[in-house]
Amino acid sequence: MASERSRWLLEAGLYTAGGVAGSVLAGAALGALGGLLPAAVTDHGGTIVLAVAAVAVAREFGVLRFPLPQPRRQTRDLWSKVFPAPVAAALWGLDLGLTVTTRFTFAGTWVVLLTPVLTADPAVGVVLLLAHWLGRALPIWLSPLLLSSPTSTPQVYDAIDARERVFRSTQVLGLAMVIAYWFVQL
Amino acid sequence: MIVPAHGVSRPDAHHLGRVSRVAVLVAVTALVVGGLAGAVEARSLLVAGAVLLGWSQLVGL
Numbered sequence: 001m002a003s004e005r006s007r008w009l010l011e012a013g014l015y016t017a018g019g020v021a022g023s024v025l026a027g028a029a030l031g032a033l034g035g036l037l038p039a040a041v042t043d044h045g046g047t048i049v050l051a052v053a054a055v056a057v058a059r060e061f062g063v064l065r066f067p068l069p070q071p072r073r074q075t076r077d078l079w080s081k082v083f084p085a086p087v088a089a090a091l092w093g094l095d096l097g098l099t100v101t102t103r104f105t106f107a108g109t110w111v112v113l114l115t116p117v118l119t120a121d122p123a124v125g126v127v128l129l130l131a132h133w134l135g136r137a138l139p140i141w142l143s144p145l146l147l148s149s150p151t152s153t154p155q156v157y158d159a160i161d162a163r164e165r166v167f168r169s170t171q172v173l174g175l176a177m178v179i180a181y182w183f184v185q186l
Numbered sequence: 187m188i189v190p191a192h193g194v195s196r197p198d199a200h201h202l203g204r205v206s207r208v209a210v211l212v213a214v215t216a217l218v219v220g221g222l223a224g225a226v227e228a229r230s231l232l233v234a235g236a237v238l239l240g241w242s243q244l245v246g247l
Contacts (some may be wrong), residue, residue: 135240177235
């Protein structure tokens with residue numbers, strides 16, 4: 001039992017650490033990418049982020065309907081068969097922490113990704129993607145309290161569908177906070 | 187065992203939904219109380235917003 005717990009802690013820790021690394025890399029790269037944009041764009045970065053956030057809210061409320069531009073890829077279950085579990089956990093974290101390599105659930109991810117680009121600020125990118133990863137990794141740390149067993153039936157898509165409205169509302173609240181920030185700043 | 191993209195049954199989804207509601211309640215309460223106390227900096231809104239955006243993605247369980 002104790003060894004199971006240690007193993008879980010190790011894997012959850014490596015998963016989280018992998019995500020931290022991915023988030024730092026992606027956030028810094030996105031901010032640096034923004035440095036390549038013309039000043040005419042980055043000077044209005046906040047306004048553009050605000051507009052994108054408003055469109056994202058409209059999409060999540062169902063006012064606007066359009067397919068979310070996003071990668072079609074999911075992280076690879078295969079890694080658990082190819083690599084030892086701790087390595088696979090770290091790779092999953094890294095992959096999901098990068099954020100740009102796997103599919104999004106909601107439109108707010110675009111706001112997180114565009115903010116460092118449009119502000120051309122790697123530090124903003126690192127902080128935002130780390131905060132995003134913190135929220136994304138939290139369910140793993142809460143899972144011992146939430147899951148009836150470590151081998152609960154693999155029905156995550158049904159589960160998300162069943163409670164999608166709640167999570168969509170949470171997404172809109174997150175977007176509202178971002179919008180409030182930019183209103184204060186502009 | 188960490189198993190991305192699967193591993194949650196319907197009853198567990200109920201728990202997750204409940205936790206998400208609690209998270210929203212805590213976030214709103216913290217912002218309202220913090221805002222009234224003048225303790226919330228604008229930057230906190232951006233960071234708290236990003237945390238909620240990540241939380242609600244729900245990929246990784």
